Amino acid sequence: MLVLCLVLLCTFFVGVFVWTVLQHFLTVDVPSTLQHPAKFRFLHCLFLYALTLGNIFERLGICSRPRFTQLLHGFVRTKKDARLVVTDLYFGTIPVRLFQSKAESSILQGGLEDMVKMVPSDTCPHCDTFVPCLLFRYRKLPDHHYPNCLNASIHFLKALETYRVDPSRVVICGDSTGGAYVVCVTQALVGRSDVPQIRGQVLIYPLVQIISLQLPSYWQSRNKFMMTCMLKYMVIGFHWWEAILDGAFMPPDFWRKYKQWLSSDNIPRRFRKMRHQPVFPSPFNGAAYLENKHLLDVDNAPLIRDDETIAQLPKAFLVSCEHDILRDDTLLYMKRLEDQRVPVMWYHVEDGFHGSLLLFDKEIFLFLCSLKIVNAIANYIKSI
Structure with a gap:
């Protein structure tokens, strides 16, 4: 038997x-x-x-x-490095994991990501230290959401000296949903005088809105898994799938107000290679709006944050990948920053795809685009 x-x-x-x-x-x-x-x-x-x-x-x-x-x-482990000290502890009630270099470094920086990742010198030929020297790992979906990241970030920023981090050189970074957390946390910290100012933000193909889903990169990738994850992340019933995709849940006045930031017209022409030009948004569906109006909240769509807040954000380094459903989110947010004269550097990876950063230390699954992203990020952090 x-x-x-x-x-x-x-x-x-x-x-x-x-x-x-x-x-x-x-x-x-x-x-x-x-x-x-x-x-x-x-x-x-x-x-x-x-x-x-x-x-x-x-x-x-x-x-x-x-x-x-x-x-x-949980079975995918980051390679251990003898030059690192890894510590599990709590920031208040939030469990975090700290990664610190054993050697003293002339570059003291902190970073936040949704995955644990260190950039050692043997990976980046231009780096003679670990960049960054300290990170923490926050709790993830499906159990935990953005407020945990903000609380953990504030706790960390108030205790920088404890972790040997220079308060004037704090860099916050993340990819995909982690990039969304970075955007929201950085925006939430604008105007606060009780914590050090963030020196820079590194946004790797961030998710900055789930409103305009007919952008060219969404049509190009047609990544149903990513769309499913995004809907689950925002607690959206799948029976509203079409209404969300077509924009029918948006009141007409909302689209008129924010079209200037959400429309594909804001994307560089070379990325607008669409054979099909969808009619967007579709006629308004009141029932869809009532159940999904949280998508229109600025905390869930930091792309539409007010100009005053955007203008006070720290300098940014944005990474986009050609074969990525979130490519155009990155491009739209870059334009928002540039329009408000926030210093921006942009790195576009022609052979990159979503999640490629995760593979930079996975040996047989290593792609050249992964190393390109890691090297670009390390070089940027060292330059600021």
């Missing part, structure tokens, strides 16, 4: 993998500019495999898909 169960279980997992491989080759068109297409296909098949298993387990009531993804992420 046990042998039979093992055989059935193995057959199930193998069958799901074969199905995901077929799905990949039938639905995924690997861009010609992407380096190492075979490696990318293999990685994408593994990703689809994990996603499919998560869907199956969720439908069977075994485990939710976000929880399953979180469980898998």
Whole structure:
């Protein structure tokens, strides 16, 4: 009986993998500019495999898909480095993890990311120290949201000397949803006199709005998984999928007011390669608005923050990837900053894709675009 169960279980997992491989080759068109297409296909098949298993387990009531993804992420470990001291502690009630260099450094900086990551000198040829020398890791979805990040950031900023961080050289950074947290935290700290000012913000393909979802990069990528994650993140019922995509949940006066910041007209012409020009927004749906109006709150869409706040933000370094559903979010936010004369540096990765930063220390899954991003970030932080 046990042998039979093992055989059935193995057959199930193998069958799901074969199905995901077929799905990949039938639905995924690997861009010609992407380096190492075979490696990318293999990685994408593994990703689809994990996603499919998560869907199956969720439908069977075994485990939710976000929880399953979180469980898998726990098996992916950052490489240990003898030059680092790793400390687990609490900022108030929030568990955090601090990474500090054992060696004294002439560059003392702090950073916030949604993944633990250090940039050692053997990865970046232009760096002779760790950049940054201290980070903390905050709690993630699906259990925890943005306020934890703000509270942890304030606690950290009030205790910089404890962690040997120069208050005048604090850099806050993050990617994807972590980039969204950085944007919100940085905006929330504007005007506060009880904490040191942030020296710079590093935003790696950040999520800055879930309002205008007919931008060119959304059509180019057509990443249903990312869209699903975004809707889950904002606690949106899937029966409102079409109303959200078409913008039908937006009152007409809202679009008239914020179109100047949300429209694809603000994206450089070379990125507007759309064969189809969708009608956006669709006719207003009052019911969709009542259940999804939280998407229009500035805390959930920091792109539409008022000009006065935007103008006081610290200098920024923005990273965008060509093959990324959030590419145009980065471009729109860059324009918001530039319009308010915030110093901005922009680094665009032609062969980059969403999440590529996560792979910079994964050896067999390493992509050149990952190293490009890491080196660009390290060089920027050292220059300010």
